[in-house]
Amino acid sequence: MPAEVSQRIDGHRLWQRLMDLARFGATGKGGVCRLALSREEIEARAALVNWARSIGLKPSTDAAANLFLSLEGRESGLAPLLIGSHIDSQPTGGKFDGAYGVLAALEAAQAISEVPERPRRTIEVVAWMNEEGSRFAPGMMGSAVFTGKRKLAEILPVRDRAGVTVEDALKSVLDAAPDIARRPLGFPVAGFLEAHIEQGRTLQDLGYTVGVVTGIQGKRTFRVDVIGEESHAGTTPRRARRDALTSAVAMVDALQKAMWDEGDTVRFTIGMFEVAPNAPSVVPGKVHFSIDLRHDDSTIIERLGNAIAGLCDSTRGKCDVAVRELLYDAPLQFPEGMRSHIAGCAERLGISHMRLQSPAGHDARYLHYVCSTGMLFIPCKDGISHNEAESIAPADASAGARILAEAAFELANQ
Ligand code: GLV
């Protein structure tokens, strides 16, 4: 029976949907800018819902605008199996980060729907709200509130740069599709499977088609506010200034040096840096910047993250500084049962596979805290991701979907 499921995966249909979804928020350089809860994402959600309805899946959503597309199982009393990822992107994102996992899940659900006997459990394709955290920080908001890791009330007041709150943005998304059934936020789940592009180059370099993900490295994110005083660039002597940019540059320099390691295992990124008022003849009065720190070793991420506030304080000069931690996710390992289940499906289908740890973050992290969770990766050309040039091979996309379909079908029958 399982082989019958994977044979029904239609690689052309999957690829066509990937290309169609990429039209929502398409950029000039072949990528996607589909920020969480944006107009582009509303349109992409509508396309997903149309595909789902056309193959007999029932759409529903919750107060966090997580989108579920359900293939009903034989036993309605059993907790469903969730499969999916996210469809929001970075501002200069690619076509496949997240979108691949959702559309591979849709393809898997379609293949399973074509098998004569439905699985015992309902299978729900899910698109989690705001995985990327680019417009509203931190990311993985939908999966965090679904799993109770964060409270809905905590995320509602978060604002984007234009001052729009998550609450208002959620309302526009939910209002745009009033015909989609609403469900409670958070319900019992039997398991979660997420397929994703690797976003690194291990599979490509070692020549494997699929990665069975062992776990996810730890991540801490911070926001730093440096407060000085605006003053006249022509009349204010250098010694009299409280220049927020000069202080922030000293902090960045100290942080970059402290976070450097010979083995190059620490991931340390300052990806956002805002200067105010950002005017050529005004001494900067404020700087706001982000810190993204990642490591696989819990003691290292603990030690390095804990040093950040002190480093900023000791280099602030005459300015004030406030360091706020937005998120602290420890390194994690997925259960061996799920890893060997995915590896077993790949083995049976004759698809080459290896195990690897994910350096990138995924919604699977939060699902892991509440249900049996597993992930699989497909190769991503030259490891390029969070970049409009992101690219994958159609044959790999199809292979990943075949494994996902097998793995989901078996789990939904347990
Ligand atoms: C996910 O997009 C991440 O930043 O790891």
Ligand code: MN
């Ligand atoms: Mn992603």
Ligand code: MN
């Ligand atoms: Mn991403």
